[in-house]
Amino acid sequence: MDATIIIYVVIAIAVIGLVATLLLRGRRTPPGTYTTTRDANDPAAPPAGGGTDTLEAPRAPTGTAPPIGVPTEEEPLPAGVEIPEDAAALETIPVETPAPVQGRLARLRARLVKSNNALGKGLLALLASDKIDDDVWDEIEETLLLADLGTEPTLELVDALKERVKVEGSRNPEQVKAMLREELIKLVDPSIDRSLAVMRHADRPAVVLVVGVNGVGKTTTVGKLARVLVAEDKDVILGAADTFRAAAAEQLATWGSRVGVPTVKSDVDGADPASVAFEAVKAGIEQEVDVVMVDTAGRLQNKVGLMDELGKVKRVIEKQATVDEVLLVLDATTGQNGLNQAKVFAEVVNITGIVLTKLDGTAKGGIVVAIQRSLGVPVKLVGLGEGADDLAPFETEDFVDALLN
Numbered sequence: 001m002d003a004t005i006i007i008y009v010v011i012a013i014a015v016i017g018l019v020a021t022l023l024l025r026g027r028r029t030p031p032g033t034y035t036t037t038r039d040a041n042d043p044a045a046p047p048a049g050g051g052t053d054t055l056e057a058p059r060a061p062t063g064t065a066p067p068i069g070v071p072t073e074e075e076p077l078p079a080g081v082e083i084p085e086d087a088a089a090l091e092t093i094p095v096e097t098p099a100p101v102q103g104r105l106a107r108l109r110a111r112l113v114k115s116n117n118a119l120g121k122g123l124l125a126l127l128a129s130d131k132i133d134d135d136v137w138d139e140i141e142e143t144l145l146l147a148d149l150g151t152e153p154t155l156e157l158v159d160a161l162k163e164r165v166k167v168e169g170s171r172n173p174e175q176v177k178a179m180l181r182e183e184l185i186k187l188v189d190p191s192i193d194r195s196l197a198v199m200r201h202a203d204r205p206a207v208v209l210v211v212g213v214n215g216v217g218k219t220t221t222v223g224k225l226a227r228v229l230v231a232e233d234k235d236v237i238l239g240a241a242d243t244f245r246a247a248a249a250e251q252l253a254t255w256g257s258r259v260g261v262p263t264v265k266s267d268v269d270g271a272d273p274a275s276v277a278f279e280a281v282k283a284g285i286e287q288e289v290d291v292v293m294v295d296t297a298g299r300l301q302n303k304v305g306l307m308d309e310l311g312k313v314k315r316v317i318e319k320q321a322t323v324d325e326v327l328l329v330l331d332a333t334t335g336q337n338g339l340n341q342a343k344v345f346a347e348v349v350n351i352t353g354i355v356l357t358k359l360d361g362t363a364k365g366g367i368v369v370a371i372q373r374s375l376g377v378p379v380k381l382v383g384l385g386e387g388a389d390d391l392a393p394f395e396t397e398d399f400v401d402a403l404l405n
C-alpha cells in the first residue's frame with residue numbers, strides 16, 4: 001500500500017517536472033524575434049517600429065517557410081533551431097561502435113590498390129624495362145600527370161628517378177620499387193603534421209568547421225568524422241549549418257544518432273547558417289563536450305556570397321569559442337576542378353586541413369601531392385568508400401604503399 005502511494009507521488013512529480021520544463025523551454029526560444037541590427041547579407045529588411053523587429057525567413061523553394069528569427073553578429077538568436085538533449089540522453093537508444101581509427105588506411109588499402117593499380121604497375125613496369133630511354137621517361141611523366149600529380153612534382157620526381165637510375169644503375173624490380181617508394185614518400189612529405197585540432201580547451205570545446213561545395217561528400221564526411229572522434233572516445237555535437245539543402249540536416253542527424261552524437265539543426269529550410277552554428281557551439285559549451293563540428297553549405301555560386309556566408313559563420317562562432325580546424329572537403333575525382341575550388345575557399349577562410357573523398361573511385365591519387373603543393377595545407381583524411389567507417393586519417397607511407405602495390 002505504502003509502496004503504491006510512493007509510486008503515485010513519484011509519477012506525479014515527474015509529470016509536473018516535464019510540463020514545467022516544456023513551458024520554460026518554450027519561453028526561452030521565442031520564434032521570429034530579432035532585436036538588433038541586420039547584416040548586409042541577411043535576407044529581408046525588418047519591418048519598422050517596435051523594440052523587437054521580426055524578419056521574414058528566407059523562403060524555401062515552395063515558399064512555405066514561416067517567419068523565423070535571424071541572428072546578428074551582435075546577438076545571435078535561435079531561428080527555429082532544435083537543440084537536442086545531451087549525448088547521455090541519446091545514448092538510451094542502441095548505438096553503433098565505430099571501427100578503430102588506428103591503421104584504417106592500411107586496412108582500406110585494397111580500395112586504393114584497385115583504383116591506383118595503373119599508376120603503380122605502370123611506373124614499375126616502365127622503370128624495370130631493359131633500356132630506359134627518353135621515350136620511357138616521357139611515358140613515366142605522362143603516367144604521373146594522368147594520376148594528377150601536377151606538373152612541378154612530376155618533373156621533380158622524374159629528375160630524382162633519372163639521377164638515381166644513373167647513379168645506382170640497377171633495374172632489379174625490387175630495387176626500382178624501393179627507389180620509387182622513397183621518392184614518392186618524399187613528395188607526399190611524411191614530416192607534415194596531419195593531426196586534427198580536436199583537443200578540448202580548458203573551458204570550451206574544440207570547434208571544427210567543415211567547408212566544401214555540395215556533392216563532394218561533405219555531410220557524409222562530417223558524419224564519418226563524428227564516428228572517428230567517437231572511436232577516440234570524444235564527446236561530440238554536430239551543427240547542421242548546411243541549411244541550403246533541405247535534407248542535409250536530417251542526413252547529418254541520422255549519422256550522429258547512429259553513434260549517440262546529438263545534432264543541432266533548424267527545422268526551417270534556408271535558415272541562417274550562422275544561427276545554427278552559434279547554437280551548436282553554445283550547446284557544446286553548456287554540455288561540456290570535447291568537439292563541436294559544424295557542417296556548412298558553402299555554395300560556390302560566387303566568391304562574395306561564399307565569403308559573406310562562411311565569414312559570418314566563423315565570426316559568430318568566435319563570439320564564444322575559437323575555430324580550431326577548418327577542413328575543406330574535396331572530391332578526388334574532380335581533378336583540376338577540385339584544385340580551383342580549393343583556391344577559392346582558401347581565399348575566403350583559413351583552411352587548416354583537406355579531406356579528400358572518393359579516392360576509391362579514381363586512379364588519380366597524385367592529387368594529394370598537387371593539393372598540398374598548391375595550398376600549402378596537408379591532406380588530413382581520405383574517404384575511401386560509402387561505408388560508415390570508410391574515412392581514414394592520412395598516413396604517407398600506407399598511402400604510397402597502396403599506390404605501388
Ligand SMILES: Nc1nc2c(ncn2[C@@H]2O[C@H](COP(=O)(O)OP(=O)(O)OP(=O)(O)O)[C@@H](O)[C@H]2O)c(=O)[nH]1
Binds near residue numbers: 217
Ligand atoms: N565512393 C565514395 N563515395 C563517397 C565518399 N564520400 C562520400 N561519398 C558519396 O558522395 C555522395 C554525396 O555525399 P554528400 O555527403 O551528400 O555530399 P555533400 O557534399 O554533403 O552535399 P550537400 O549535403 O548537398 O552539401 C553520397 O552518395 C556519398 O555516399 C567516398 O569516400 N567514396
